[in-house]
Every structure is written in C-alpha cells, then in structure tokens.
Amino acid sequence: MRADDQQWETSVERPDGTRRRATIHDVAKLAGVSRQTVSRAVNDKGEIDPATKERVLEAARLLDYRPSRFARGMVQKGAVTAGLVIPDLMNPFFPEVAAGVLEAAEQRGWQVVMWDSRIDEARERDALDVLSHQADAIIGYFKSPDEVLARHLGGVPLVLLERGPQQTRFAAVGIDAAAGLEQGMAHLVGAGHRRIGMLDGVHGPGPRRQAFLEEARRNGLPVDDSWIALCAEHSVAGGEAGMERLLDTRPDITAVFGFNDLIAVGAMRTARRRGRRVPDDLAVLGFDGLSLGELVEPALTTLHIDKRRLGRLAVEQVARLRAGEEPLRGADAWLAPELVVRTSA
C-alpha cells in the first residue's frame, strides 16, 4: 500500500454534481454486498469470507471510505470526551496539570479536547459554548463566577481547578494555599526576616495573597497592601516589572514571596540587577515548584505542588460526578504544597 493513496480525498458524486464523503452504503454498492458485510469487513469481525472481505476493503480504499464517528457514536455507547480548559500553555505549570489529566483520562479510555483560554474571560465563555456541545464533562480554570459558568454550561458537569469551596458550588480540586504559606512564612521568619513583601498575580486578591497576609499577621509582621505589588503577567517579565515597583515603594524589604515561580524568578532577576544579592540581601520564595526553579541561580526555594496529581484528581472528580456520587470536598480535593528549600531563601 502506498501512503499516498491515503492522502487525497476520493469522494462520491451526488446527483446534483457536488461531492460528498463515501458512506458505508456506497462501499456496499461498489463491492456488491450489503452494508452489514461492509461493516464486518471494516471492523475486522469474523463471520466473513476472506475473499469478500478483501473485495470490500478494496472498494473502501477506492472510495476513501471512513466510518462516520457520529453514526458510530449513536449506536455504540460509552465514548467519553472531556473538555480541558487551560489559561496559558506557555506557563510550564499548566502543561504538567494537563499531563495529569491526559494520563488519568487515557486510563479510563476517555478522550480529552483541549482549549487555551489565554486568560481571557470572553474566550473562557467561548470555550464553554463549544465544549458544552462537544464534551461530556469539562475540567478547567475559569475566572467567571458560577452564574456565568452555569449559563454557558448547558448542564454539562464541570470540575473547577483551583477554586476554594467557599468560592464555588461546582465540584473543584484545588491547592491549600494557607497550608503552603504557613510553611513558607515560617521558613522566612525562622531565617530572621521581618519585612517581607509579596508579588501578587494579575487577578489581585486571591487565596495566596490572603494566606500571605494571614501568616504575616500571625507572625506579627508589619504588613499591609503597600507591601504587595501586582504583576501584569504571570511570567518572568511580569515578575521583573512588579519587583521594580515593589522595590521602589518598599526598598527596605529583606524577603519577597512570589505568586508563582515565574514571577519569583523575575523578582530575583530584578533584585540582582538592582544590586541586591540573593539570598543575602533579599530572599525569594516561589510557589508552584516548576523544574525551572532548579536551573536558575540561585536555585529557587519554593512551595511545590504536585501538578500531575492535581490533573489526575480532576479526572477523578469528573468520574464521581458521572457516577452520580458526591464529589470529593475538603482535604481530599485540596492539595497541600510542600516547601522545597533550595538557595534563594
């Protein structure tokens, strides 16, 4: 068989002269058999004469026949497709979550169709509009509030990534920012830091900032919003820019906590460019545990998250929803970060 044969579409002429894809009927006619026999040949079932099978297959090849996945799906149940909505494929965090989703989905024999929302609420809704028609369940990161989600969901089960139970009534899997920051702040305070700033993400006040402020308070640190700078992007560049501003308003900080590792790395770069040694003059703590953190210099101390597991867990939640079971809530759906001490703090 020449591969070329596969490449260009042969098709069947309609009475009106236009062309359409060949169906099982066309193949049956050409091979001079019934549709059922074609089905047997194509699907490699037994109960068919090898000679006729060959003849049918030849006809199928001639017409470039491919079974319609829709017609198949109609009659054979059980094909499950999950939609996965990711905010930013360029941030190494998300491909790793996606890998976990793919892995768990594959084990269950599910397919997953992917959508990059690029941190845009309009694109988020587009994703839901499309996927609610094409998927049996949706997993993803969404900024939109519950009502908006519900409106674009059309009743399709949804599992939210990284939303607290107080923030949504949908099923969710998340990260225990409070548990993470308890470790992280203890580490910084234990090293003698009292003036600690934060580089927050684009969405502004969220669980990570809240946990940061909470721990600062618990540790008796002099922290208010002036110790926090917003980053316009969840990227190294965003962290660099944010750190510029933070150092302008609070030049006296001795440590900084980054919303994520990318931002933290940006912070380190700006700090060093402005003549501060890391960690001696300024300690930097990240959040995520990207492998990137091991490669920079100094290596990034960070609150590590098991991103693959997060993805697998999301698939498990979908399975529960589909089975009519209660989704996991609380600690079971709530991953605690683990402090990984390297050299930046």
Add this chain to the structure above:
Amino acid sequence: MRADDQQWETSVERPDGTRRRATIHDVAKLAGVSRQTVSRAVNDKGEIDPATKERVLEAARLLDYRPSRFARGMVQKGAVTAGLVIPDLMNPFFPEVAAGVLEAAEQRGWQVVMWDSRIDEARERDALDVLSHQADAIIGYFKSPDEVLARHLGGVPLVLLERGPQQTRFAAVGIDAAAGLEQGMAHLVGAGHRRIGMLDGVHGPGPRRQAFLEEARRNGLPVDDSWIALCAEHSVAGGEAGMERLLDTRPDITAVFGFNDLIAVGAMRTARRRGRRVPDDLAVLGFDGLSLGELVEPALTTLHIDKRRLGRLAVEQVARLRAGEEPLRGADAWLAPELVVRTSA
C-alpha cells in the same frame, strides 16, 4: 438557578428498571409537546411561545437532558476534530507547538483532542488506533515508519511533525536543521573553535546530527562519532549525564552542540561542575530557543525555532489535505532556525 442542580445526573427509568440518559423524546413527553418544539426551545430558535419554551426548559432541567453530540453531528455537518499527538508535555518545546495548533484550529472552528505518547512507540500506535476513529485528521510526532503509521491510520489524513521529505511520504512540516547548523557552526568556528562535540538525542542519528557532521566536514573540523555522545533523555538530566560521558571520552573539546536546549543546559551544568567555565573554557550551543535559555546563567546561545508557527503550519497542512489540495512541500513547510547569540557561546 442553583449550580447544584447541574451536578448530579437525573435520568430516566427504562421498562426493565435500568436507567438511561434522557432524550429529546423524554423531554417532549414530560412537557407535553412535540420533539420539534423541544428542539426549538433548547436551541434557542425563534417561533416558540415564551411560556411553552419555559415549560420545556424546565422539563429538560428536571431530566438533566443534554442533546447527544453524536445525533447532532449526524445531522449537522461540519464539525471537525483534529487529533494531536505530542511526545512529551514536560518538554516546554511541545506545549508551544500545541499552542500553535490550538490557535490555528480554533480560528477554523476545529476541535483538537490531545494525546501524550510519552516517546513510546506502542503508545504511538494506541494513539493512532484511538484517534483514527475519533478524529478527522491527525497531527503529531511519530517515530514509527510509514507502513506502520498507514496500518493504524485507517485512511485518516496525517501530518507529520519534523520529518524530512526523504523520510516520509505523508504530508509534513519540519525544521531545516541544515540551515540552522550552518549558522551555528559558523558562529562557533568564527569564535575560533575547532574541537566541537555534540550531545545527540535518544533516537540517535537524525537530521540534527547529520547536519552537524556535514558542517563539521565543510569547516574542516576533526569530527567523527567519538565526538558525539548520546543522551538517554531529552532533558536537563539527560544532558548532564551525556556531558559526563562526552567529557570523559573527549576532554579536549572547546565547544559542544546540544540536540536541544534542555540537553544544552544540562551540558552547561556538568561542564561547570567539572570546573570548566562557560563560555571561556567551553562554549555551549543549544537548539530550540526555549525561553528557559534566557534564564540560566550564562544565557544560552541557541538556534531558535518558531514553535507556534510550526503548529499553525501543521493545521494549514491538514486544511490542504482536507481540501484535496497538494500539501506544502519543501521550504514552505520547512522552518529555518535563527541563531540567537547570548552568552554561552
């Protein structure tokens, strides 16, 4: 509307007591209208009394009715699904290609279902077996030879990523390794290097090694296979291990070319651990142009590839195939890397 209502499956009881998903028929019965009216209500068409519409929608909610995507697909043509097979989501190169594919697919209104083959030929075939049933076309990285691909493809159009025209008869988009290495080697030779090694990838001899050897020859360098070490993984760790071996067998090299940026970064780390300064004692050249390369120290000089464009191009090839046109061949489907000089070489 409470979001909770959406979460757990209501269903319809069969005569035999088992449960099945509600169909448009069930909704029609419950609402006391025809199926057509249900269709109008659910799909938000006009020509329906607001009161009956509300009644129908309520019935649909009660039964947790969702239209079957298969039945829909049967009757409305035009839904296109592409399969995307990626070898390793943990390598930042591939998410970026995927982003390009997603972007271009979305513009065309296509969906893409993703599969991570984890560099495993058996999983590669599994991917084809599944996707050839569920997708209208497949894009991806495959190690298997044409015959194997064709056997598992069942006639579905395929666009290969990074395979030379001499290596496949399928449509493909690729990278012009020769053009890249011409620039790269000229840069190294221009800096006075004569003893240049290479850290090759897991698959062994391929276009990048071939181009490397070719350029070495053109520049009159003393290079044979002893100047090349294989890396067991396309990762930083793989590069570190490979570099150990290369420095053992060829301690006299003054420069090294890495199969990709991850391996090159690993090479830098091993070189420095063994007391060589980069780039003074040993220059390092990468291939891919990951943003990671800007973050390490020294920053990685590399042959940069427009990975997003690669992905978009692959989708364009699929479109051509589907339209019955000739796929792009040669330079148009063949991206040339661009030398980005930073500080590692």
Add this chain to the structure above:
DNA sequence: TTGTATGCGTTATCAT
C-alpha cells in the same frame, strides 16, 4: 406557534 415525517450513517439482531 406547533406538530408530522423523514433522513443522517452505523451497528445489532435476527433471519436465511
């Protein structure tokens, strides 16, 4: 505004 009839492409069941 609403209902009836038909077809979409496939597989399963049951016959021959």
Add this chain to the structure above:
DNA sequence: ATGATAACGCATACAA
C-alpha cells in the same frame, strides 16, 4: 457466510 430490518437521537422541511 450473508442480508434484511430495526433502532440510535437529533434537526429540518413541510404541513397544519
């Protein structure tokens, strides 16, 4: 070993 027939769930043209 092969064929006839009946679903599968939906949307669309057309009739009322």
